[in-house]
Structures are given as C-alpha cells and as structure tokens.
Amino acid sequence: MNGTFLLARRYLWHHRVRSAVLVGCLTLMFLLPIGLQFFSTHLEARLTERASATPLVVGSAGSELELALHALYFRGQPSRETTVAESNRISESDLAKSIPMLVRFKAEGWPIVGTSSDYLRFRNLKVAKGHSWNRRGDCLLGATVAKQLSLDLDDGLMTEPENVFELDGSFPLRMRVVGLLAETGSPDDNAVFVELETAWIIAGIGHGHASSRKNRLPDVSSNGKTFGKTDVPEHDAALIEFTEITEENASSFHFHGDRNNFPLTAILAIPHDEESETLLLGRYLADDDPAQVIRPVEVIGELLAIVMRIRQLFELAFAAMAIVTAAMLILFVVLAVQIRQREFATMFRIGCGRFMIFRLVGAELLILFTISGLVTVLITGAFICVAPRLSLLA
Amino acid sequence: MLEIDDLEFRYEREGFGLRVSSLRIASGESVALVGPSGCGKTTLLNLVAGIVVPSDGNVRFEGRELTRLDDAGRRAFRISSVGMVFQEFELLEYLNVEENILLPFLLNSSQRLRPESRTAAGELAESLGLNPLLHRRIDLLSHGERQRVAIARALITNPQLLLTDEPTGNLDPATRDRIVDLLFKQAATRQATLFMATHDHSLVHRFDRVIDFSTPADSGIELLRNKPVDLTVHGEKDS
Secondary structure: OHHHHHHHHHHHHHOHHHHHHHHHHHHHHHHHHHHHHHHHHHHHHHHHHHHHOOOEEEEEOOOHHHHHHHHHHOOOOOOOOEEHHHHHHHHHHOOEEEEEEEEEEEEOOEEEEEEOHHHHHHOOOOEEEEOOOOOOOEEEEOHHHHHHHOOOOOOEEEOOOOOOOOOOOOOOEEEEEEEEEOOOOOHHHHOEEEEHHHHHHHOOOEEOOOOEOOOOOOOEOOOOOEOOHHHOOOOOOOOOOOEEOOOOOHHHOEEOOOHHHOEEOEEEEEEOOHHHHHHHHHOOOOOOOOEEEEOHHHHHHHHHHHHHHHHHHHHHHHHHHHHHHHHHHHHHHHHHHHHOHHHHHHHHHHOOOHHHHHHHHHHHHHHHHHHHHHHHHHHHHHHHHHHHHOOOOO | OEEEEEEEEEEOOOOEEEEEEEEEEOOOOEEEEEOOOOOOHHHHHHHHHOOOOOOEEEEEEOOEEHHHOOHHHHHHHHHHHEEEEOOOOOOOOOOEHHHHHOHHHHHOOOOOOOHHHHHHHHHHHHHOOOHHHOOOEHHHOOHHHHHHHHHHHHHOOOOOEEEEEOOOOOOOHHHHHHHHHHHHHHHHHHOOEEEEEEOOHHHHHHOOEEEEOOOOOOOHHHHOOOOOOEEEEEOOOOO
C-alpha cells in the first residue's frame, strides 16, 4: 500500500497544477453546500437566540419585520416613531417592564442606541473597562465598535448629523467614552450606547447654553483624533461645529416640551409572567391603535421560513453543481487513464495487476479528496472563528 | 532451464501467428531474437514472460509450468523471476531514478518497500554508474543514463530471466556496445538467462544462440553457434 501511495503522491505532485485545479473544484463542491448549511444554521441560531431572548417589542403600527429588525439588530428604521407615552402605558399597566429605545443616530457609521440602564441589565451587557454613564453625553462602546474605531476611555466620539443639508438642525454631539462593553457576540457589540436623554440631545430636543463650540477651533476631528493647534487654520470655513457636554455646562442642558411626546423608535416589553404577556398582547388588538406589539420570535420565524426556502433553492443548485463536478471528475479520470495507457501497460508488463492500477487511480483520487476535505475543514473552521465577527451574523 | 513445447499463439485480428515446436534454453544462456520489426520477436518475449497466454502448448521455466498459472501467478512470476528492458525504456517521468529502479517493489502490494531494497537499488546504481543520479528527475537524464536506469529496474529483483526488447535501438555503436556489455555482465553475475530481441545482426555473434525470425528453422543463420530450433512464423504482423 505504501508503494501505491508513493506513486500516487509523486504523480499528483508532478502534475501539481492539474492536481491543484482538481482540489479547487472538489473543495468548492464540498464547501458551498457545507458553507451554506453552516451559514444558514448559524444565522438561524443567532437570529432565533436574539429573538427568543426578547419577549415583546412595542412600536408604531406598521411593518412587524421592520420593527423586529430595528429593535433587535439596530437595522433600518420603523416608518413611524412612537413616544415616551407608549412606554409609560406599558409601565403603568403593571404587566411588563418597559425598556425604551431610540435608535435613530449614528457615530462613525455605528448605530447609537439611546436607552436606559435596564437595557444593559436585560441584555446582560457588562462594562469590561471604565464605568457606566454618569451624565448626559457619556457613551458606552460595544466591543467591536471600540476595536474598529480604536477608541479608549475618555476619547471623544462625534455623532453624525441626521442630514448634512439641514443647516438649521442640531449640531453633532461630541460624546465622551466612559466605558467599553465586554464582547457578547451579539449586535450589541456593534453599537454605541447612550442614555435616552443623550439621544434626545442629539435629536436637538434638549440643549445647553454654555459650551456650544460654534465657530471655535475644534480640538477633535469628527473621527475623534486630536489636531495640533497649528494643523488647522483658524478661520477655515470648513470648521466643524459640534456640541460637547462638559462638567461646566452639564447642568445647563435641559429639555422643552412634554416629555410624554419625546420620540422613541421601539420599546422592549418584558412581561412579568405568561399571563401578563397574554394580557399585554390583548391590549394592542384594537385596529385603530397607533401602536403595535410583536413577538420577535414569531416575526423572525417567518423571516427564517423565507430564508430556508431560499436555502432549499441553493441546495438544489449545489446538488446540480455536485453532479456536474462529479461527471467532470469521472471524465477526467477516464481521460487520464486513457492518456496513461502506455504507463499502465509498462506496469502490467513488469508484473502489476489491473487491480493495482485501479488502486493507484483510487489512491490518487483519495489523496485529492482528502486534501479537498482538509481544505474544506480549514476554511469552514476559519469561517466559524470569523463568523461571530461578521456584521451579517452579529 | 526454459522449455517450450508445441507452443502456438495467434493474434486473431492481425492474422499473425507463432508456433514453436520445441525450444530448450539452459540457465545462463544468452539468446538473440533477430529479424525485422513486427516479425514476432516481442511476441515470443511476451510468451516467455507470461504477459500473453498461448492458445496451445507449454512454457516451463525451472520446472514451473507458466501456461497453467492464473493471471496472479503469472504476475508473481514476472515480478520475482523476470526483468524486462523495453525499447523506449518506459521509465515513469514522475519518479526519480531511485524510485524508477524500485518500481517492481512499488507495484508489488505483497512486498513492502524495505530499507534493504533501497540499499540494493543503491548498489545496483553504483555498479551502473548511476549513483550520483539517484535522486534526479528522469527528464533531466541523457539517453544513455535512462537506458542504464531501465536496466537497473530490470535487475533489481535479481531475475533469472532477463528479457530485453531492442535495448540498443537508436544508439550509436559505442554506446550500443557498452549497453550490451553491461547486459551480458549483469546477466552473467546473476546466472540469468538473457533474451535480446534485436534487428542488429552485428550483435548476434556475442550470443550463445540466435533465433532468426526472418528465416525458417533450417535457415543458414542457425548454423552459427546455435542449437537447432524448430520455429515457424505464420504471416507478418504489421509493424
């Protein structure tokens, strides 16, 4: 057997380009269905896990899927926002704990989640470094955000204006990083967390009077990097205008209007028990209710049903591809054997049986399949390691 | 002793046949098979090696009746007792010199490649002047070097029958003589019976016996130091 494998190895190495192409084809043949299976299973698990951990979500009436994706994964915006009054309605019902969320703004492309400290407790988010919010303007960074932006405690992070053409809108807020959250492998790693009031200040609902840095030379850029004083001309028309909440001006920040009307984009409702959940669901049954309550696990389940149907289509395509690849492989082997007739004839004349020739070709195929299998395992393993960090799955 | 009696073999499609009434070759003898291309020299070598099976008659080697052996038995006979040198050498380009010499061991699943096989290959390579080339690729060898590798491969199993098919074709006279010397020397060292198919009549005087396929058994060429042979060639095989 050792001779067979030596001959097979030598032959494959001698024709290494051809062998590499075959390994590539076989790897793809293995990898695509395995990768799809793994990816969809992983996606399903991650989506379901997050959805299962969130009993109810309340928001404005509209698309259930939009609301679920927004509240759970900070993706997209519901077509209409709800208000603090809705959150109070849940709290006052004494059926569930209400966790308000305002996820409308971004900083360096990462979503800013305005919420209460209940959210951190509910999602079991731990501060790995620093501390939680002390005052308005403080922010906590998800693990991925901190890593990607290379930010640390006391660094500044500028919010993005909602609309760059809205000249009379609120100024960007320079937030202070006070804590870095431990990695969770969830969408929370990809978000910036601020107190709800900070989110309202970003929205321009609250403001201060002392320290707006309008037309002053900034000491930080929009990406939080510090400029030297000589790096920026003093009367540059492109000067960035922003607001910063400091010890000195913190007390001057205040809100106008009825707080009940302040915007929220979603509310997580955590019922006390199953009965409370049923009762709460019942309260949102009226057709003319401007709010809706959803069970994320059901909404995500429907989404996954669509994903699974798409997966079945892919599986059919991969099965067809596997058949084509297998047919090509058979053709390749048949052609290779024909090309090698003279070599096999020599082996036969020396004393080698036909079975040995089958074994030799078999050993070559076994080596090719083994290498392809190993490459597939390596790529799949690498993907498993990397997958939690992919934004698609997180 | 190689004994052939009433042997008959036919290629049905080609209409070519070979019949050997009686042939006795003693161990250690050298036999030249001469005649033009396609006259049946290679066929006789294949019959002696058990590569093809006669339709009738017997081939015995050292008392063993080859015609009664099954396919596996004939293969085992070839591996253990026959060394073959082909006209085009038929070396495997993806193996190096040492591995080509060891090919009979690599192809024989019942025999694992042992360290002593490698030692034997090394000694054989040394005796043929191939030692510095043991790990060289075949395509980097000269014609003469390849020829010596093919001879080493034929000798590695210490065969009792050394069958060579036009091993000096396309060689200049000096190289041809060197190769023939080498074959005679190696066959003599091993007391092996040497068969050489050739169309080069200038070599026949070196052999104990000459079988000339271009003339019948009573042709004049049998008068040359040869023992009488009853050999009949039917028709001509396309070359």
